[in-house]
Amino acid sequence: MFNKNDVSMSVIRRLPRYYRFLDKLLKKDILKISSRELSEIMGITASQIRQDFHCFGGFGQQGYGYNVKILHESIESILNIASIKKSILIGAGNLGRAIVSYANFKDKGFKIVGVFDKDPNLIGKNIGNYFIEDIKLLCEYCKKYKPTVAILCIPQASAEKLSKTLIDLGIKGFWNFSHYDFTKKFDKIAVENVHLSDSLLTLGFQVDNLSY
């Protein structure tokens, strides 16, 4: 039913948003919804929604609306949320601290198995429920616990220095808050960049040019 080759990354990027809205509908006991109704609450066209869902086999019968529960479950299954990915956080400063306490990792399919820093003032302390390990123990730790995802809350230079080591240690995915650019340097890894400062600069432009 779901042929990955038919689905572009831009469709995939919209799935988490559908998932959030469907989650809200389920919590309100709304079990059926048409693409038109979904379009109204999500602010995207009904035709876009139908096209997106069509990539995954349709999820519903034309004219009857979508079954919210099935749709929710299907997206959950496509995003593979049930398969928990072991993750390490590198950088236990302000941002790392916020990320650890902000994101509900388990609900998103992730579990933090280690937090690392190189700062002697942080090593040995806790952030949230996590003990901050010395970055020197990284190799040993990865060999033992085999994490596949690294969350990088460190400066660009440190990220650049660590990236190859992390990949050699089995890291396949990076949630990258640093400005280090993985583009083209490595094959077969997944990178989600969160460039907060780029977002802020874009906002600045938009505020000054509200007609955009």
Added chain:
Amino acid sequence: MFNKNDVSMSVIRRLPRYYRFLDKLLKKDILKISSRELSEIMGITASQIRQDFHCFGGFGQQGYGYNVKILHESIESILNIASIKKSILIGAGNLGRAIVSYANFKDKGFKIVGVFDKDPNLIGKNIGNYFIEDIKLLCEYCKKYKPTVAILCIPQASAEKLSKTLIDLGIKGFWNFSHYDFTKKFDKIAVENVHLSDSLLTLGFQVDNLSY
């Protein structure tokens, strides 16, 4: 030279990234660069770079490469970084705390003039150099200091409740970390959403489907 109507939002979104790379070049005293060289370090095609820069009048002479300093200054001017936008942060929890200490606001054209929370345990304390004000003082504060940007580090329901008030108080731009969806509800405001959990879900999919 720069006609805003010719420039799409997707080009604008790439400007902060150009700006970052050019900044690095300047710091290394590299004053000339060709689109091909820039393409190699940035991982986007030279043709894309030429097209993007063409929107703003070119920035350089064909065959001679771009003047890095002029390019950097021009992008800075388009992004209007020198015009500081007064901003308020709403929500002084973990995420708000991280945002305040993480982002170098001044370098991005923003200045935080107030931090607000409704939690009596936070009100009256400091985050970084900022005093946490009672959200009840929001109206009075905005009338006095006239901020134009609000950074929302609060839950969706609170953001939904506050959004109209903030717009009525003169807020034109939102750096939105909440899951509240401004789409279509308001005209003539700028919104930059940072949906950390969507990004995490997308990463999960990519890690499980590395051929993407």
